[in-house]
């Protein structure tokens with residue numbers, strides 16, 4: 001995790017004021033459509049609901065295999081026994097990756113050895129449940145609980161696992177020192193001066209006793225300057241509050257958030273404590289007590305909730321299906337494919353297309369029955385070729401949609417989507433990848449209902465590309481939208497309440 005707060009000559013982070021905190025600013029002018037910067041997430045996960053129906057690499061999220069392998073995978077998911085394959089021909093959306101299994105055969109797949117290694121050594125070795133794990137396994141229980149309550153716990157576990165891996169692998173981490181972890185609320189910390197209006201957790205290895213200061217912070221013991229650096233860089237650099245102070249909306253109550261967090265942390269402790277005690281680098285009571293405390297966990301969840309971004313891009317099979325049938329406005333194969341190839345391809349795809357259509361109908365019925373406002377992951381109608389804004393997603397039950405900070409789906413998003421006709425929507429049969437994560441620089445971008453940037457995933461992997469939606473002058477602040485900015489004023493204000501603030505961009509001031 002290398003935090004980066006500027007790209008010299010392109011963008012830099014600046015402190016604005018107490019209300020807004022910091023923002024990201026252009027250091028040079030950018031033309032409409034120009035790439036401002038690209039970045040990979042620090043932590044990221046695929047939405048659970050999306051896992052069976054978007055078969056992607058567990059590290060970079062690229063769709064796995066090839067068009068044919070994708071199709072065979074979904075046939076297996078739906079129990080379709082058919083052997084026909086797509087004909088070979090040059091297609092814009094054709095691709096080939098290898099498929100590697102996790103070392104421990106837990107079911108996770110990767111597109112390359114490099115992706116498998118990166119995921120395993122950065123966090124997966126801590127979170128992997130292996131093959132044929134009994135239901136009683138605490139990590140299995142933790143994951144099950146996250147799926148049933150809130151997927152944000154999965155992202156938090158990944159962040160904690162990354163921290164543990166870094167400590168465990170750092171050669172200097174057995175040199176104890178005094179450290180301060182700014183866990184308490186920080187909203188408006190200055191750019192370089194990371195002062196918080198808070199008390200901090202002070203640690204020393206000279207004693208194992210814990211004392212309480214006048215401000216209820218604890219003197220605790222943690223080893224290693226590395227722990228300090230990691231915690232400081234993370235907690236000082238991003239806004240955070242306790243999770244239940246960040247976003248409680250119609251999807252879950254404050255009480256639920258507290259109960260779930262307690263249950264979740266208890267399971268995580270059961271899973272991780274034996275592991276931490278087994279490694280001399282991490283076997284420190286105070287370290288364990290701190291990173292697995294409710295104070296740490298609730299702030300970590302709050303930090304993730306306040307700073308996450310959605311990640312989404314099309315399934316190449318869907319692009320292929322649209323391409324051969326000239327559906328939507330995407331780039332089509334040139335020259336157009338011959339009719340016999342098109343017919344053959346459609347015939348091969350037919351059973352999987354039918355199975356997905358039925359699946360989407362069942363999902364929609366279930367949503368209707370449950371009167372659920374959680375499943376913004378619409379399969380289709382909101383997904384036309386040009387506008388993938390607001391492809392909201394839920395972080396499991398009750399997380400209720402992402403902050404939706406940007407997250408246009410792919411390279412078609414830069415077209416003039418404002419001019420898109422309301423009814424010009426294209427059915428999405430093969431589901432897109434849908435996930436969320438924390439991006440170091442994007443997390444510094446503030447909201448406006450008149451954004452000047454958009455986020456696209458044009459490589460069809462987790463690398464976010466930030467592009468200008470209009471000409472941006474040097475020195476201007478970059479804004480993206482956390483909500484569906486095309487909604488009317490009242491709806492936007494309602495949506496913004498979940499962020500605990502009222503925004504006053506030009507559009508809102510004029511009540512447009």
Ligand SMILES: C[S@@+](CC[C@H](N)C(=O)[O-])C[C@H]1O[C@@H](n2cnc3c(N)ncnc32)[C@H](O)[C@@H]1O
Nearest residue numbers: 019020021022239306307443444445446447503
């Ligand atoms: C993803 S962070 C953006 C970076 C943040 N300003 C910082 O200093 O770390 C989101 C938080 O920034 C603040 N924020 C974002 N846009 C804002 C705006 N237009 N006006 C005021 N505060 C804003 C809110 O506190 C929000 O919860």
